[in-house]
Amino acid sequence: MMKLLLALTLCSCANAFETLGPRWDESPLVYQVSGPWKLRRAVDLAVAKWQAASGNEIEFCKQKGAVVSVTVTWIKHDWPVDRSIAAFTVFVVRESAIVSAAVSINAEHYRWRRHASRIVCAHIYHNLDAIVMHEIGHVLGFGHSRDSSSVMFPSPIATDLSADDMAGIQFLYGLGG
Numbered sequence: 001m002m003k004l005l006l007a008l009t010l011c012s013c014a015n016a017f018e019t020l021g022p023r024w025d026e027s028p029l030v031y032q033v034s035g036p037w038k039l040r041r042a043v044d045l046a047v048a049k050w051q052a053a054s055g056n057e058i059e060f061c062k063q064k065g066a067v068v069s070v071t072v073t074w075i076k077h078d079w080p081v082d083r084s085i086a087a088f089t090v091f092v093v094r095e096s097a098i099v100s101a102a103v104s105i106n107a108e109h110y111r112w113r114r115h116a117s118r119i120v121c122a123h124i125y126h127n128l129d130a131i132v133m134h135e136i137g138h139v140l141g142f143g144h145s146r147d148s149s150s151v152m153f154p155s156p157i158a159t160d161l162s163a164d165d166m167a168g169i170q171f172l173y174g175l176g177g
């Protein structure tokens with residue numbers, strides 16, 4: 001078993017989409033969100049966009065009583081890593097497949113709003129939809145992209161998948177992938 005920590009930091013990264021290696025072999029992925037309504041809404045939208053881009057080859061669902069594979073947690077106290085890190089994803093890999101993933105959102109040191117880029121005080125409020133799209137990309141097995149239109153850009157502002165993100169999800173999970 002291997003644990004990977006993916007931190008959101010400013011860096012220059014590889015060209016276009018980049019996979020981390022392992023991917024999920026099972027679908028649907030049962031996910032659970034712990035946090036305010038705006039986070040639940042952002043996660044529901046993000047997983048729907050990624051799922052649609054995969055041609056439903058990878059599916060997400062919220063099934064009560066099922067074993068949860070993906071958690072997204074809003075952390076307001078005792079943020080466990082450096083305060084400059086806005087969010088991170090940890091996943092567990094077993095025999096080359098991702099078997100669980102946990103996303104943490106830093107609500108202790110950052111203030112989040114949905115579609116913050118449309119708000120005058122965008123420098124104060126960070127874009128929750130963009131960060132959630134980005135972290136779900138990590139959950140699915142993607143690394144960073146240096147394309148600023150990609151949701152996998154290290155400091156993401158995009159809330160919709162770019163053509164390159166679409167190519168990435170098709171590569172990893174599309175028919176015959």
Ligand SMILES: [Zn+2]
Binds near residue numbers: 007009134138
């Ligand atoms: Zn990242």
